[in-house]
Amino acid sequence: MKLVVEQPAARWYKSEMGLADGDAIRIFVRLGGCGSVHPGLSLGVIKDAPRRIGISEIVEGVTYYIEEDNLWYLDNKTLRISFDEKYEEIKMAVE
Template sequence: MNIQVGEKARAWFKNEMDVNQGDYVRFFVRYGGSSPLHEGFSLGVSKDEPMEIGVKSELDGVVYFIEQKDLWYFDGHDLRVNYNEKLDEPEYEYVKSS
């Protein structure tokens, strides 16, 4: 599994969540909402220290990660994080891992 975070999404995290070099951004499973992978669950994001990293990607000195306990949610998919200009927020895309 891989995490890819687009340049515009990284800028959004920097501006909206005050993410800077040396920080950690966690993508986590939350109860409620829906996603293309699991009804009743959705993806959340927080600026958070890791406990047990399952997968990570370091870009511009920032570590984007998913905890080991949340990997089930991705069900063999990579996570692509892009920026939705219309909604002015990150947009998540789940792409089957090859």
């Protein structure tokens, strides 16, 4: 199980969310949306202080993480967060 945040995506989050070095972004399971792994569920993001990190990656000075209690969503796969320049949007793919 792995979390990969590509640098262009990290720069986009930093700019759009006004993040500074040392901030943390929690990736969490939420009801609804267009998730591809579990019908009716998708992933959300919020600036938040970690409590029980399951996996994390630091990119551009910001910690991106998933709490232990949300790791089931990945089912031992990799979550890759990238930025689609053509559509100017974030892509989250479970691979």
